[in-house]
Amino acid sequence: MSDAEENPLEETEEDGEIEVEEEDEEGEYANYKELESAQQQSTNSNMPGWRESQEEGEEEEDEDGEEGEEGEEEEEDEEEWEEEKRVEEKEDGEEEGEEVGEEEEEATGAQEETTVQPQEITEPVVSLEGLTQADSQSISSYFFKKIHSGSASKHSLQSELSEATELSRDLVAQLEFLDLDLTTSGEQQLRFPERQPSGEPGEKAKQGPQDESEQETRDLGPEREALEPEKREKRKGKRVSYEHERNEKEFQPKARSPSQSLVSITTGDILFQKDDSANVYPLTMTWSFGWNSSLPVYYIRDENQTVLLYASAHNAVIYNVLKNNQHHLQGHPNVISCLCISEDRRWVATADKGPNCLIIIWDSFTGIPVHTIFDSCPEGNGIRAMAITRDAKYLATISDAEIQKVCIWRWTLAVETPACTLDLPREYGFQNYLTFNPTNNKELVSNSKTQAIYYMWYEEGDTLTHSAPLLTGKTFNKLVGKFSQSVFHLNLTQILSATMEGKLVVWDIDRPPPSASSSLGFPHIKPCKLVHLQKEGITVLTTVDSYIVTGDIRGNIKFYDCTLSIVNWYSHFKLSSIRTLSFSKTPASPPTENTNYPPDCTLKGNSFIVRNLIIGTADASVYHLTTDGTKLEKLFVEPKDAICAISCHPYQPLIAIGSFCGMIKVWDYEKKKYLFSRVFEKGLGVQSLTYNPEGTLLGAGFTEGTVYILDAMSLESEIPEPFKYSRSSVTHISFSHDSKYMATADVLFTVAVYVLRVKNGRRVWEYLARLRSHRKSIRSVLFGVHLDSNEPRLLSLGRDRLLIEYNLPKSYRDHLEVLDIHRTDQGSCPTCMVWYPPLTKELFLLVCNSGYKVKLFNSTTKMCRKTLLGPVYGSPIEQVQILPAKTPMELQKRYLVFINRDKVGLQILPVDGNPHKTSALVCHPSGVAGLTLSYDGRYAFTAGGQDRSVAQWEINLSALEAVVSLGGEDLTPFYGLVSGGREGKFYRELEDYFYYSQLRSQGIDTMETRKVSEHICLSELPFVIREIGFYPSEDRIEDMFNEIRFSEYVDTGKLIDKINLPDFFKVYLNHRPPFGNTMSGIQQSFDILGFTNSKGKKAIRREDFLKLLLTKGEHMTEEEMSDCFATLFGLNPEGWKSEPAASSVKGSEICFEEELPDEITAEIFTTEILGLTISQDFRQEPTVSEARRSV
Template sequence: MRRAGSESCFLFKIGSPEVSQIYKDISMTVDNTEEAGQKPEDILDQGKDKARLSLEERRKLFQSKGLSAEESLVSISTEDTLFQKEEDSKVYPLSMTWSFGWNSSLPVYYMREDRRIILYICAHTAVMYDVFRNTQYHLQGHPNIISCLCVSEDRRWIATADEGPDCLIIIWDAFTGIPVHTIFDSCPEGNGMRSIAITRDSKFLATISDSATQKVCIWKWTLAVETPACTLELPKEYGFQENLIFNPFNNKEMVSNSKTQAVYYYWFEDKGILAHSAPVLTEKTFNKLVGKFSQSVFHLKLPQVLSATKEGKLVVWDIHYPSSSSSSSSSSAAVSAFPFIKPRKLVHLQKEAIMVLMTVDSYIVTGDIKGNIKFYDHTLSVVNWYSNFKLGAIRTLSFSKTTPSPPTEKSNLPTDCTLRGDLFVVRNFIIGTFDATVYHMTVDGTKLEKLFVEPRDAVHAISCHPYQPLIAVGSVCGMIKVWDFEKKVYLFSRTFEKGLGVQCLTYNPEGALLGAGFTEGTVYILDAMSLENESPEPFKYSKSSVSHCCFSHDSNYMATADVNFTVAVYGVVVKNGQRVWEYLARLRSHQNSIRSLLFGVHLDSNEPRLLSLGKDRFLIEYNLVKSCKDHLDVLDIHRTDQGNYPTCMIWYPPLTRELFLLICNSGYKVKLFNATTKMCRKTLLGPAYGSPIEHAQVLPVKSTLELQKRYLVFINKDKVGLQILPVDGNPHKTCAIICHPNGVAGMALSYDGRFAFTAGGQDRSVVQWKINLGALEAAVSLGGEDLTPFYGLVSGGREGKFYRELEDYFYYSQIRSQGIDTMETRQVSEHICLSELPFVMRAIGFYPSEEKIEDMFNEIKFSEYVETGKLIDKINLPDFLKVYLNHRPPFGNTMDGIQNSFNVLGYTNSEGKKAIRREDFLNLLLTKGEHMTEEEMFDCFSTLFGLTPEGWKSEPAATSIKGPEICLQKELPEEITAEIFTTEILGLALSDSSEQLTQ
């Protein structure tokens, strides 16, 4: 995020004498051009702005006067500037090109009427959407989900705030999309903002935090400050305050409300004090039920505040200002005598719950839960209403900034409901409903136009057509929408009955069918073009949500997996000369959640093969040939990991002669397994961007010429990224960008490999990302070649202390393998034998399990077997470094991992810590996991405690567990905690910066 410094003063520099002089210079330039015989149109930009010079020429002229590039761009921009800008997507490997969806919890703003430009929020991005041109401009910069936004009266400035860690407030120039000022760490509590408001003259911002104890702050953002001008902490008994607004005629007054309490604020700007008044309404206040508050506004003409309720009523509050005598007395008395509000009356406005309350021109406007929109005058007499459009519950209303023109004879304006029957003149407006539909209302002619309909619930399911620019999006609300992602056009949709929420979608390889799994366990097979049922009835064999769905390469099988760890298979049979889908069998094959379900091809028979991968660390292959009705046969089961759990699985592209399965795990590792034997052939460091890979796909290629250069697209918890294949652990071959801060739910790739799509789950959005492989390749070249990128992964690099120690241990291992005390001539070599590899690993601080050691041996032994048919029994230093970096924990040894083990195995002692008794500790080492023999255990403890020199064997231990226990009673405490085990037994120390363990 760019920190805006001088840019925050754009608001005043636009009208400054310096800028006025520049515009005079521009005018003279145009006049001189005309005198010279050149037509002014030759140098005009497409926007035809007042200055009549191109944007680039105007920018140069402003920079010649000492203004910076961004400052000059904001100063000289017009409304047409934003969509004239061409975003250079070639600079970044992944760039956002379109956002499908709308966060219907937040308002939509009508930014411009002639082009019908609207502003809305999609996850952590503010979207400026030009309806007529069907184009979007994205205001990107927030690291978290945007929680609130507001716009200035003249629609020039946009303020957005987010929720979460390192929350930001950003003020944007709506003409250029430039963030003119950023307020960092705006909510130190870390919860972000609940509501934000801007004054009518755009000079001040006000915010309400989203924390347990809410704070109201006022910001003088035009002064480039990052601390509020004043702060007020609200009592918890006020309830959760939201919907904050300024008095449009007085910057010192604000009002907000919770469901039970309205709060009026008065700002003593000169003293930096924010006073407030919050009278409590009881049952006796009006002797009537008031109801829950929805929104509050200031009265148009009277010193009053109006609060709408969900009972269809309006509470009128009188604002009482202090007398002039009290305000002219001492400062302390003036502060104590601040304005306050008192309830005046309760107006029963309508039967329906009022969801929106606002003012525009001379009207008070309401939107209710039945979709009605009503206009009242300042006396609360109804003037006009719209109730015949059958809209959903109104969520937001936004009126054009253009003042309505006086009616003419050709006007089709409706008449109001007064006795005079005057023409009803009001601005055109945008309507947003709770069912995520946005409309445009043209008052002249009373024309309602639907702009878009988006999912109102979480979006987990997306799938791209295999050879057309189509993407299917499924929502938990039961809607499936199909878009043309090149033309950005909605094509067709289907909404299923209530209770059916779409959880997963997939096209079959021919693109004729669309498989859909639902939250309550139903499985549909649909026609891809009409979304009608392909089979007469859906399949209802699962009692839980269907999480995965996939087709075989020949489209003869479809498999699903549900959250109850069950795999189900459906097949095509021929009945009466027609191909019909039937249920085959299902099996609860895993003991934990299924992370991947994958079809493959048997190379010898071209028959489909089916594999599933579970969080229980098992890779299971099914025998489809031997499977029959109600019996799903298992071919084999392999365990993929020991400590970490797998997260996803794909077929590795044929970049080598050996066919691999690529499996990612929770330890930020990527493992390659032989597709036939399931032997782990390589373990490599995967992308480490805050969380492990959750899902990955190989980028499709456009032609056979691109088959030797392949790329991997992946998502983790909140990011989407690219990686160049083959995988080798080089960190410079990957890049990632935040796509959905609250979590990525799914990913799909376009058939031509040009775009990636990510689904945001609870943020109800799908984002389209343009892929630029050239930018990624350029970043890789900057990281260096050969071993240069790997040297950067060790402390100090190649010249650092760690690498020098590694060299020493490596060469000492050569001496050790030849005999330390030998007098024979040494054999100088660049290699060590594989048997020495574990000792060198442990010497430099990496303690692999026996299974990991076996994986390392297999990786090295068979590294050239496919090409040469020979096994490798030695390794040189560069290859050793790569093996070490790829197999070690990506973040080193941490105290968290040890503490988690004690939390599982231990008990809570008298001090409240997790501990293990000494006898239980020794018994665990002898009997659980990769257990030791008594002799091995005694040798380790003897070396750790210095009872015998390192490398020397101790006396054989007794044949029972009592032998080592008696010998170690003096050294081991009766009760062992994670801290004692780490520092006193292993002799490791915690670093100063974190819980990183060092030798």
């Protein structure tokens, strides 16, 4: 395999431009020997190259004369060493040189397929081009030490230097990327990328200087060593000028130039050496519990460690079993639908399924995304199957659409379109598996449940042909079964397709000779035979070494030779259905006296030697099988079904995770260690979990209505029999502060209460009562404390907009007493509630609703005291919790953690509508099902529901505070919420209306002296609000009045009856709809109230429309309705309810038959009656001129 095949990105140049130096093999080999000479010389240096180069750089200005002498001494030493080396070279012979030349020629030819890594994945590079000869010598010394010191650096190339051919090939390739140009004259140059990323342990070296003009002058690799002398002299002169400029600059460390990336210089796994402790985001994922067992798990490292690759939600996880570390490959906007890995286990490709789907290729050595393909499936819904060639040059995908498309990508080139595509007919079925021929990059095979397809890619014309013979029951006169997977046979002339009936379909590949004309047709396949291989359905089919391997639904793993004769099998492990088999990259060691390979089942009974492997099963278990000794190790067992229930222990670093499969697992989330678990009987899916405040009990609600109370440390039942008083899934569980009461809510809108009593000296939980108190789903069940008696209080909140408090002391067996009922909103539906922390003298309930608002209710009177704009991140908040305070000082500064449909976020309290006080990111694209916080407030945990994962997020509050401080103070953050900001047209008109309302309140026609004030009275607030395009109901107006009146009541005992402009601006921003007046909201009302007219649109008849205004909702009087229409139709020149003398037409004189059409649609109501302009996206807020009719 060539260098380009081993590292597809290693032969690339900047911006996709490739320059290939055509030099003879002799020149390249001589250059390699010269580099080897510099390498050997560098091992004798007495001090680290970076430090030496820095010290010399600091003395450069005063010791210019010494540079030439030092250069001559270094050159003489090098010549003496080379003289000694020539003797050794003769022993190696010319054969080695020919091999090197061939390898270089092969690598050069492969450059046409590759490009440089995208800019976003590059790392800084330190350029040392203009250093003196002594400086470059010291740095080259450091460089080659790093290559050859296995104990000092994880970037060691020792494994690559075992043979002379490997040495020459890999070293030349590496130097080609490092742009080394070592000359034998006094001025050598070396472009040396930093060997480790910043923060990596064990790396203390300082960086060299960086010239600003470095990016414009680049060396093209060690091939330039063979340049003619005159060219070399020209380049030397240019370096001297650079050096002169550099000497005038201060010698200081600088970042690595973006011309090279960490990917191109890394030859070994450094993923778990990097220090990722630097946390600059408010929320950072630190661990992922669970994995997607529908996708494969890969064995990517096996040198003294076990490293796995698997998918968890929208992240790919690289898990080091020995170190118990995870690295997350984050970047997908949707749940990952497929992933694959190259033969050398370095290049990982992941793809997702959903809107704006991506294909990302990662370097597993560094965790860096090296290429991203956007819009890979614009017509469909993402990628369903994917495969990568053995040498990682090409990627093939099959879309997840009704008409599936097969694409082949030259991902190593800077192109955004596939090399070729092919649309598959519907009758082929849904293709869900794809693989390349391991020995021919131009051949592929895929299959659905009913059809196998063979593909041939003609690269010259970028055409993809296919052959898909249809199998029927008459083909073999036997039942074939559903296809599972297909592979190319080891003999390369056949394809094997496994079926769920335990059979193999053998396809012959008919390939016309290359010299044959096109009249003979394209390659195609035809069914050859049907082999009944085993009784159990085959779920996995793969090849390794000289074996064909199957995994089946009974957990058996069987090995066959090329004639399909069985060689060995593993059937005694009692595993569930096999989902994936991944073999080690390292071949099995040959048998010795110390090995214990099992015998195969042939007559000879030879040792069965095969590589170690990773086994993934349908029950989400992962095992490692060591074939030497047949040792099976269980690595982890995760939930195989949806995860909706999570809860953190109140004072220990424990988290309980419950799944629909009936499993409850408890983890130590600081040590990332699984502690204990319990699996309940089939049919019991865990829907909700909650620890009691003492941390001794764990309440568990199940999908079929059962409620368990478990011991927190053993998960054993604390009650003789579980409670079965609910007939549907228990969605909420809550304990009172003294653990005397437990309340639950279920899907059928019922609240149930259980009480702890003492009987015969024992504490016993008993059922108290239940009540169907809501008409729609219950969103929260919350216990509180009566401040005067310290007794528990219980409240529930439903989507029916009702906040209900229960009277626990007066409740008795089968009777749950209701204390009071309050409506929380008029239009929006509440989504969750929590007790607001004591940041003020008043105790509040914080309620979030579907209108992106956060409301504060007085805990006693239930009066709405404040309405504020909440986080707006695509969907309303669905669950919220207050972050625990760690220290007494933090009690004065509190934070809130929330989730919406697919995101988790932070909010700084108090909530005031400032958009900079909140931050969020995508945590589970398919939907968040639960949220819990650690007892110390360091971590947040989110459950992903159907993606079967739980994410652990580290909270960094200082990062969020930094955003707030940068956002400005006072009204500065709020100006950005309106069009044009502080100096825009909207805000200017708002000021004009604010001061005009003062004139209006004093009388338009008055002749008295005007009194200009900074305030307006509250009675004017509704008119100004409506004039600028926000039309609140009377109920919302009352909420605004209460908010302003009682804003200082707790502190001063006085009511406020006026408001200034800054406070008015905040009230407007916090109360208005977050997306303005939308056509969809108006249309929804007409859908409910109207009928379908002859044009198929929802409409309301004129008489019904007037009747609704007079009788329904906040109905009007006839006078109010007439005055309103007079203003809308332009009959009152000064507006609604203006001065009596200014009215030219009385409301009673309006003829509605003339002004209103017989049928009113949403469009007519909006444009002709209200006079608004409908924007194209229906989300833009109407401007002031659009929001009012000109008069």
